[in-house]
Amino acid sequence: MLEKIWDEHVVQAPADGPTILYIDLHLVHEVTSPQAFEGLRLAGRSVRRTERTIATPDHNVPTTDRSLPIADPISRKQIETLRANCSEFGVTLFDIGDVRQGIVHVIGPENGYTQPGMTIVCGDSHTATHGAFGSLAFGIGTSEVEHVLATQTLRQFKPKTFELNVDGELPRGVTAKDMILYLIGSLGTAGGTGYVLEYTGECVRAMTMEERMTVCNMSIEAGARAGMIAPDQTTFDYLRGLPQVPTAFDEAVERWKQLPSDPGAVYDRSNSYQGKDIAPQVTWGTNPGQVRSIDDQIPSPGDFSDATEQKSTSNALEYMDLKAGTPIHDIPIQRVFIGSCTNARIEDLRAAASVVRGHRVNSDVNAMVVPGSGKVKRQAEEEGLDRIFKESGFDWREAGCSMCLAMNPDKLAPGERCASTSNRNFEGRQGKGGRTHLVSPAMAAAAAVAGHFVDIRGWNFSE
């Protein structure tokens, strides 16, 4: 599949250097674009294809009352800069106040911009999300953002392919998030470097589009720039009727059906897994590969043979203030964050709501839900999910990245421990000194109620 998409997009392939690859869709946000637009301006260049470029502010936006001006003057300036750049260069902007505003990786798919067979880039490493539709989607740096704005192409070396096949079924209560955390745990945070991961197998085929996005989203956490899943009927059904899909939809479907790898296609590497082996996952360390099953214990440096790994483990345990041998169940938490481009779509919110319905957030816990986009928020409110969250003691917020990276006012205090549905547990990611444990939405919701991690497989769901 990678081969087919790649070949379709080659503008020029010199023998002695990177290929010039055409880019179909370029997503832009406020943090990684100002210097790129500035570069264009200094060189007197324009945006080559404004109709293939979509912008939205997400990283910096406050998730509280939107009628107030943004309190942080530097955040405000960055968002105003995006506004000014979009109007100067003629780029479509989904601004604060527009229901289409949201996390860039949520709004691309939900509006039908993201389609099978496309090349998609964004100055953001989680662009891998869009690969769930069978597109080649990857994150780029700001110099490359400028390159795409100016030329609608990128200079790229062709990556290798790595198949991750997960067969069988996931046990009840085990989600797409658990599956991808499990895979990252098995590959390590650099195991996918230089590859595009292609997820195959029965577990993947059985997933909804939103679940597939959760899986592809975290490909970068295994070091891979992109992850992809072959398009199928689930993909086409999801896309049908969305605002930006081709008007000749059935013809497009016929084209998209040609994309999946031919039977017997060879990958540069392949690994196989069984869905039944996967349990709900909780990260314990300071990178997403440091992850264990809920019924497991915190590891000790001595569990690893490699010296670098031992050192990373002891650094992580120190930062996380955890003792080797502690059962994961016993770790108390003070904060819960349900949100981010990994897990802030409607199905994620439904899953979390079904866990908290009829329960109260533990009195020691401060919990919040941040929908991935204005549309997700509206949908959730139509379904009454906001009421379930609010009644049980969650904060219900406006759309944005929020405490996934804590660039806006939503952050952890030093030493606070958080169950988070986001994708990175790096030191300080959610606030300096904050301690992040990555989990699925259902696991985060259950932890909010219990005040510590619990195995969702034994949860008492109330109607």
Place this chain on the structure above:
Amino acid sequence: MQKFTVHSGIVATLDRANVDTDQIIPKQFLKRIERTGFGQFLFYDWRFQDDGTTPNPDFELNHPQVEGASILVARQNFGSGSSREHAVWALDDYGFRAVIAPSFADIFFNNCFKNGLLPIVLPEAQVEQIFQRAAEHAPYTLTVDLENHLVRDEDGLKLSFEVDASRRHNLLHGLDDIAQTLQHEEKISQYEAARSW
């Protein structure tokens, strides 16, 4: 873009694997809309104590022997995580010209070349050798010679490294990618005309 041909400088070592770009430049400093001025915030959470201004004496870059260092040596998977090019701008602005490690994360690796910062991949054993020499002879100086693909010191250490020919060419001549690609403008237009979306 600044050229890179041959550079000699003091080595700073960072004995950590998987150093992510969130550590290299924490998010609170990503709000600037310029490319410059990020060096002061490099490794901020490690470099400074909780007050944010007192240097943390335990952090490797704060050791007096590595003052003025321009070559950084670290462990595997350097630059993982977020795509933020600000990480490269911060290293560059601080004064680094080259980073040596057993492996790098993809996006970071690409970003380096766009800014005249040379990332060098050496086998783990050779990186270890540099770590040891740097520990024994601080301040330790290395010369990075891109023309001849060599890293060497004054005591006979000579390590060769590989770098893609086109990237090397661009670094040696300080060439800008966009201008180069725009030389193929006609091809891009032809491609656009031929595609039936």
